[in-house]
Amino acid sequence: MIELQDxxxxxxxxxxxxxxxxxxxxxxxxxxxxxxGTGKSVTLKCVLGLIRPDRGRILVDGTDVEQQDRDDFLARxxxxxxxxxxxxxxxxxxxxxxxxxxxxxxRPRAEAREIAIEKLRRVGLTPxxxxxxxxxxxxxxxxxxxxxxxxxxxxxxxxxxxxxxxLDPIMSGVINDLIREIVVEMGATxxxxxxxxxxxxxxxxxxxxxxxxxxxxxxxxxxxxxxGDPYVTQFVxxxxxxxxxxxx
Amino acid sequence: MGLLSPIAALGRAVLSGLAWIGxxxxxxxxxxxxxxxxxxxxxxxxxxxxxxxxLSLPVVGMTAIFTGAALALQIYIGSARFxxxxxxxxxxxxxxxxxxxxxxxxxxxxxxxxxxxxAEIGTMKVTEQIDALVTLSTHPMKYxxxxxxxxxxxxxxxxxxxxxxxxxxxxxxxxxQRLDFNASTYITNTVNILDAGDILSGIVKGAVFGFLIALxxxxxxMQSGRGAQGVGRATKTxxxxxxxxxxxxNYLLTEVFFSA
Ligand SMILES: Nc1ncnc2c1ncn2[C@@H]1O[C@H](COP(=O)(O)OP(=O)(O)OP(=O)(O)O)[C@@H](O)[C@H]1O
Ligand SMILES: [Mg+2]
Numbered sequence: 469m470i471e472l473q474d475x476x477x478x479x480x481x482x483x484x485x486x487x488x489x490x491x492x493x494x495x496x497x498x499x500x501x502x503x504x505g506t507g508k509s510v511t512l513k514c515v516l517g518l519i520r521p522d523r524g525r526i527l528v529d530g531t532d533v534e535q536q537d538r539d540d541f542l543a544r545x546x547x548x549x550x551x552x553x554x555x556x557x558x559x560x561x562x563x564x565x566x567x568x569x570x571x572x573x574x575r576p577r578a579e580a581r582e583i584a585i586e587k588l589r590r591v592g593l594t595p596x597x598x599x600x601x602x603x604x605x606x607x608x609x610x611x612x613x614x615x616x617x618x619x620x621x622x623x624x625x626x627x628x629x630x631x632x633x634x635l636d637p638i639m640s641g642v643i644n645d646l647i648r649e650i651v652v653e654m655g656a657t658x659x660x661x662x663x664x665x666x667x668x669x670x671x672x673x674x675x676x677x678x679x680x681x682x683x684x685x686x687x688x689x690x691x692x693x694x695x696g697d698p699y700v701t702q703f704v705x706x707x708x709x710x711x712x713x714x715x716x
Numbered sequence: 717m718g719l720l721s722p723i724a725a726l727g728r729a730v731l732s733g734l735a736w737i738g739x740x741x742x743x744x745x746x747x748x749x750x751x752x753x754x755x756x757x758x759x760x761x762x763x764x765x766x767x768x769x770x771l772s773l774p775v776v777g778m779t780a781i782f783t784g785a786a787l788a789l790q791i792y793i794g795s796a797r798f799x800x801x802x803x804x805x806x807x808x809x810x811x812x813x814x815x816x817x818x819x820x821x822x823x824x825x826x827x828x829x830x831x832x833x834x835a836e837i838g839t840m841k842v843t844e845q846i847d848a849l850v851t852l853s854t855h856p857m858k859y860x861x862x863x864x865x866x867x868x869x870x871x872x873x874x875x876x877x878x879x880x881x882x883x884x885x886x887x888x889x890x891x892x893q894r895l896d897f898n899a900s901t902y903i904t905n906t907v908n909i910l911d912a913g914d915i916l917s918g919i920v921k922g923a924v925f926g927f928l929i930a931l932x933x934x935x936x937x938m939q940s941g942r943g944a945q946g947v948g949r950a951t952k953t954x955x956x957x958x959x960x961x962x963x964x965x966n967y968l969l970t971e972v973f974f975s976a
Contacts, residue, residue, distance in 0.1 A: 518847045539853055547851040553844040557763075557836075566852050571755065617852075 469494045470625070470657065475514055475524035477507070484510050485521070486681030492674075494529075497651045497658040499668050499689070501703060502678035503712060508661045509550055511678065512627045515659075516547060528625075543572060546623035550630050550661075552614035554602035560613055561598035564588060567621040587616040592642050608634045615643065619650060626650065628660040632667050644670035665704060668692075677703060679712065743935050750855070750862040760863040768829050768864065768930065769871025773878065779824045780879040783816055784808065784886030792895055804897065805905040808887035813914045814974070817880040819966050822925035825872065826958040830933040833864055834954035837937025838947035846938070861934040865927060872926025873919040880918060917973040924969065925962050932958040 475488040484507040492498040500508050513519040515526055517533060526533045533541060554563050564584035567573055585595045591612040602610055611634055618626060628647065632640040644667050651658050651671075660671060668675060669689060676686035677700050685697045692704060702710030788808045795801050837860055840846050849856045884906060891897035936954035940946045 513847070516847075516851055518850060542851060542853045545851060547848070549844045549848055551844055553848040555840075555845055555848070566854075570757075571853050 469527075469529055470515060470659070471525075471527040472511070472515065473525045473527070475511070475526070476522045477510055477514060477519065478522060483681060485514075488524070488678070488681070488683055490676055490683050490686065492657060492659055494657055495651070495655045496673045497647070497660065497671055498674050498676060499660045499662060499672035500676050500678055501662065501668060502684075503703075504663075506678050507681065508678055509629055512547070512629060512659065512661065516542075516545060516627070539571075543621075544624045546618035546621065546626040548611075548614045548618040548626075548628045548631055550633075552602075552607075552610040554610055554613055554617070556602050558601075559598065560600050560602060560605070561585065561588070563602065563613060564598075564616045564620050566617060573621055583620065584616070587620050588613070590619075590646060591616045592639055608636070608639065611635065612639070612643070615646075622654060623656065625657045626659075628658065628662075630661055630663065632662060632664050640664065640667065641670075647671045665706075740931075740935060743938075744931055746857060747861050747865050747931060747934070750858045751866050755858065757859055757863055760859060761867055764863045764867035765871055767832075768825075768867045768926075769875065772825050772828055772871075772875055775824050775828055776821050776875045776879045777882050779820050780812075780817065780883035781886035783820055784812055784883030784888075785890045787811055787816065787883075788887030788890045789894070792891070801895075802905075804891055804895070805887070805902045806909040808891075809884055809906045809909055810914065812883040812887070813880045813910060813918050815966075815970070817883055818876050818918045818921035818925065819962065821876050821879040821922065822872070822929065822962040822966070823959055825868075825875065825926070826929045826932075826962060827955055829868060830929050830936075830954040830958040831951050833930060833933025834937040834940070834951045835947055837934055838940030838950040841938060841940045842942060842944075842947055856938070857934075861931075861938070864934055865930040868926035868930035869923050870926070872929070873922040876918050876922030877915075880915075913973070917969070920973075921966060921969050924965055928961045928965065929958045932961065 470490075470492040472488050472490045475485050476483075477485040488511060490498075490511075500511065502508050510519060514521045515528075515533070517538070528536070528541070554560075555566070558566070561581050561584040562569070564587050565580035568575055568580040568583060569577065581598070585598050588595065588597060593609065593612055593616070597605065597609065597613075602613065605613065611631070615628070615631055618628070631647065632643050635643060647658060647660065648671050650656050651673075658671070660667075662668060662671075672689040674686060675689050675692050677684045677697075679699055685695055685700045687695060692700065695701075698711050702712050708714050788804055791804050791807045791811075792801055795803055795807075837846075840860070846856050846860075849859060888899075888902055888906075891902055892899050932954045936950040936957070940950035
């Protein structure tokens with residue numbers, strides 16, 4: 469279970485998060501929606517400790533992340549970055565198997581490679597991609613390699629920052645199914661950021677909307693359409709008319 | 717108020733300079749700690765040795781041979797004024813081994829390595845690859861900084877030694893081909909003048925310069941601002957700062973070694 473309590477974060481004079489409260493129960497899939505630049509990626513990075521919040525607490529399974537052993541803590545996580553963030557000096561398969569070749573999970577290279585190729589297949593990439601470099605792949609392919617890397621060590625908690633942006637509709641469907649499968653079969657806790665409403669419906673148990681630095685609304689995905697919140701309604705319908713300003 | 721503002725500006729510059737030195741010292745101390753504590757990444761060290769040491773050889777060789785040649789020529793012209801041409805081999809050897817070898821080698825490697833390391837790490841920072849390393853339970857300083865700094869510290873002394881030899885050879889070629897020196901006397905004179913201290917000082921200087929070069933590259937890369945502009949600025953600062961640090965520390969080391 470992940471709990472965010474009153475998280476604040478500013479960059480210089482820019483206040484991004486102004487008191488985010490959010491709870492993600494174990495084994496559930498939470499989707500965060502919200503306008504571009506509202507601080508969704510920053511929120512994920514706060515949980516991982518990549519950005520230190522100015523105020524507030526983050527608890528994972530009841531203990532403050534600041535008090536947990538950093539290595540043990542990170543070993544439970546997988547993260548897909550918005551820009552994929554692949555290591556461009558390494559082959560694709562070495563990227564995917566990065567965790568499997570170092571530290572506690574270290575195993576022989578050949579075995580790590582096998583696993584990497586299997587994970588690549590799961591995100592819809594053929595084995596011949598394995599020996600290419602990230603720079604040789606298209607944006608959508610890089611994104612999927614990033615996804616394969618995030619799930620390679622079968623983490624308990626997985627964060628996906630816009631897993632389907634830049635993918636064609638069929639591939640989006642494959643990825644949505646994959647995320648759903650990881651949550652259901654592996655019992656993982658997932659936190660996904662997406663702008664794609666089809667994805668939201670496909671992968672979410674619960675949805676939270678971030679707006680104005682706070683969680684504007686959160687609830688089960690089934691209530692999203694009928695929640696009556698004008699911000700959520702406008703966002704879901706993608707209308708230019710409504711309380712959310714088009715210029716921000 | 718208006719009168720005091722230049723003083724305030726000076727004060728700010730001094731303070732930020734001191735803060736910079738403080739941060740760099742902490743970074744250096746952390747780097748050294750990471751070099752000596754596991755986990756180690758031998759594969760990364762291998763890559764770094766190749767990129768920093770081996771691939772710097774051509775640049776170092778070219779720099780050394782032309783410098784040695786010009787040096788021998790200048791010493792000949794200068795010493796001919798008081799008919800002391802015979803000192804050409806001795807002075808070329810000492811000038812090359814004690815000062816020009818390490819310094820020029822250091823500056824050339826700084827231009828090559830500090831820039832590429834800063835650009836590489838800066839780009840990794842900007843594209844969130846450093847964050848990704850952290851989420852994959854890998855310490856960025858252990859994985860990126862430690863191997864590069866270790867590789868540069870180990871390979872610079874060798875590069876300096878090779879540079880010294882090639883530089884002396886440059887002088888030898890000019891002296892024997894252009895200036896009618898006797899080949900075997902030239903070599904004997906060179907060998908006789910050099911003692912272990914000369915060579916050792918050059919090697920120590922090389923190690924220090926290597927450490928500084930890779931450290932600056934890594935530090936500026938890690939501190940890189942956002943976007944391409946941030947990486948560009950980090951690269952420039954790394955080369956300038958590494959060069960200045962090399963020249964300053966060279967003076968200090970010369971004081972330590974030779975001002976007895
Ligand atoms: N390291 C940083 N330094 C300064 N400002 C930052 C930093 N990281 C994020 N920001 C700012 O925080 C705000 C929120 O960024 P964030 O990346 O979280 O947006 P987002 O909600 O993920 O948007 P998108 O949907 O476009 O990805 C932006 O205005 C951004 O400029
Ligand atoms: Mg984002």
